[in-house]
Structures are given as structure tokens and as C-alpha cells.
Amino acid sequence: ALRQRYDPNLVVAADVRPPKNPNLLAGGPFELLDVLDRSRLDKLIRQYRPKQIYHLAALLSATAEKNPLFGWQLNMDGLLIVLEAAVAHGVAQVYWPSSIAVFGPDTPRDHTPQVTIMNPNTVYGISKLAGEQWCEWYHRKHGLDVRSLRYPGLIGYKSLPGGGTTDYAVDIYHKAVAGESYECFLEENTYLPMMYMPDALKATLDLMHAPAEQIKVRTSYNLGAMSFSPAEITASIQQHEPGFEVTYQPDGRQQIADSWPASIDDSKARQDWGWQPDFDLDKMTADMLLHLKQMQPA
Ligand code: SER
Numbered sequence: 001a002l003r004q005r006y007d008p009n010l011v012v013a014a015d016v017r018p019p020k021n022p023n024l025l026a027g028g029p030f031e032l033l034d035v036l037d038r039s040r041l042d043k044l045i046r047q048y049r050p051k052q053i054y055h056l057a058a059l060l061s062a063t064a065e066k067n068p069l070f071g072w073q074l075n076m077d078g079l080l081i082v083l084e085a086a087v088a089h090g091v092a093q094v095y096w097p098s099s100i101a102v103f104g105p106d107t108p109r110d111h112t113p114q115v116t117i118m119n120p121n122t123v124y125g126i127s128k129l130a131g132e133q134w135c136e137w138y139h140r141k142h143g144l145d146v147r148s149l150r151y152p153g154l155i156g157y158k159s160l161p162g163g164g165t166t167d168y169a170v171d172i173y174h175k176a177v178a179g180e181s182y183e184c185f186l187e188e189n190t191y192l193p194m195m196y197m198p199d200a201l202k203a204t205l206d207l208m209h210a211p212a213e214q215i216k217v218r219t220s221y222n223l224g225a226m227s228f229s230p231a232e233i234t235a236s237i238q239q240h241e242p243g244f245e246v247t248y249q250p251d252g253r254q255q256i257a258d259s260w261p262a263s264i265d266d267s268k269a270r271q272d273w274g275w276q277p278d279f280d281l282d283k284m285t286a287d288m289l290l291h292l293k294q295m296q297p298a
Pocket residue numbers: 060061062098099100101124151152153154163164165166167
């Protein structure tokens with residue numbers, strides 16, 4: 001999305017290993033970078049002099065529960081290293097994603113407000129909540145223009161899911177397109193906030209381009225688009241694939257899902273910088289199925 005908007009040669013992609021997506025290599029500069037390696041980050045910042053850093057590296061909820069200390073180290077130290085480097089080198093802006101995982105079992109589940117009881121009970125959620133407070137601190141103490149969104153579960157066709165609790169809503173489309181049935185790891189009536197990737201990209205770029213005085217929340221903004229259950233996404237897919245079948249076999253991820261909001265009140269984002277999603281469940285389903293079918297080997 002950034003390379004579509006700017007000169008692609010000025011958008012440096014970085015990851016801890018070479019990208020599977022060849023466009024990342026072909027479309028502009030790519031650098032190998034472990035975000036925990038401060039000296040390499042310093043070297044790349046000196047080399048490219050970026051105005052903005054989008055720092056996305058993290059372990060997601062289910063993976064971090066299995067590997068808690070590494071999850072904490074990557075999610076927390078990674079953020080602090082980026083914030084410190086941004087201050088040291090005068091990088092103008094930092095983007096860092098937070099998540100619905102900052103909320104916990106004591107949080108009101110429906111239309112969860114921007115400011116409410118948090119008490120997350122996953123390693124991932126604890127790291128995201130602490131990270132939000134660090135972002136606010138760096139803004140207040142150092143004037144760093146760091147901005148953040150609490151993403152709902154993100155659904156896209158370009159990359160496979162990796163270790164999240166909301167991943168079922170990506171996997172399910174892949175199975176439907178392959179003509180297979182799907183065994184869902186959440187119960188059929190578990191509602192979670194979700195968002196289609198084009199909306200997540202739009203929200204991220206809109207937030208980052210809004211005038212600084214419009215950004216009133218310096219921890220992280222609630223962000224919503226839709227809320228559905230496994231039963232509802234199944235019904236949405238069945239409108240296109242009537243024979244598609246889903247069975248339910250909840251695992252440890254059910255507990256994580258039960259501790260998160262079912263839907264989000266994102267009125268602050270709407271008021272402050274004009275947030276408005278484009279996709280609901282059925283529009284997303286039509287677009288996902290279309291793209292995944294086009295990507296299938298002939
Ligand atoms: N999608 C993430 C996860 O499921 C939540 O931010 O871990």
C-alpha cells in the first residue's frame with residue numbers, strides 16, 4: 001500500500017527472513033532485519049533516512065501463549081528498540097499496531113468503549129497494553145509522533161494467517177475455495193470484531209496522514225468494521241458455495257476469544273480523523289472468494 005502511494009524506491013521493506021511474496025523483493029528495496037538487533041536498525045536508518053517507520057513485527061496471541069518469554073521479548077523489546085531509534089535519529093513518525101487483545105474478561109464485551117477496564121490475560125494482550133502506554137509516554141516525554149490502532153481480527157487473501165486467535169476467519173475461505181470442509185477451532189456462536197485488509201490499510205494510512213492536532217488518542221484507537229461468529233461467516237460463504245461444510249472442535253484459543261470483545265465502539269476514531277469502513281461481512285466474502293479463486297493454480 002505504501003509503495004502504491006509513494007515512490008516505491010523510497011519504501012524500504014524489512015523482515016527477519018527473505019519474503020515469500022516476490023513483490024516485496026521486486027517492488028523496491030528490501031533489507032533483512034531482526035528488530036531486536038538495534039545496531040543493524042541504526043545502520044539501516046542511517047543508510048535510508050526514513051521519515052516514517054511502520055513497526056509490525058510481533059508474535060500473535062496463540063503463538064505467544066506457547067512461547068511466552070520470547071513473545072514478551074519480541075513484542076516489548078522490539079517496540080522499545082524502534083521507539084528509541086526513532087528518537088535518536090529524529091525519525092518523524094512511527095506506526096505501531098495494538099489489538100483488541102488489550103481487553104480482557106472484565107471488559108464490557110459489546111461495543112467495548114475506548115476507555116474502559118482492560119485487564120488482558122494473554123501474554124500478547126499484556127504486551128500490547130504495555131506497548132500502548134509506552135507509545136503515549138514517548139509522545140509525551142519526547143514529542144515522538146507515534147500513532148496506533150487497536151486492530152480487530154484482520155482478514156486478507158495475500159498472506160496466510162500466523163498464530164492468531166482470529167485466524168479461523170482466514171483459513172475458512174481457503175478451505176471453501178479448495179472445495180474442502182473446515183474444522184473450526186472456535187465455537188459457532190463466538191462473536192469477535194473483524195476487519196477486511198483493505199479497510200485496515202485505509203485506516204492505517206488515514207491515521208498516519210491525519211494532521212497531528214487531530215490525533216487525540218496517543219495510546220491506541222479502537223477500530224471497528226464488523227462483528228460476526230463462525231456460524232455467520234459460514235452462512236455468508238454458503239451463499240456462494242452452498243455445499244460448504246463446517247464442523248466445530250474448540251481448542252485453547254476459545255478461552256482467548258472469550259476474553260476479548262465481541263464488538264468495538266470506534267466513535268473516537270470516527271470523530272477525530274474520520275474513520276469509516278467500506279466492507280461488511282458479505283462484501284468481504286464476495287471479494288475474498290473472488291481473489292482466492294483467481295489465485296488458485298489452473
Ligand atoms: N488477530 C490477533 C490474534 O488473533 C489479535 O490482534 O492474535
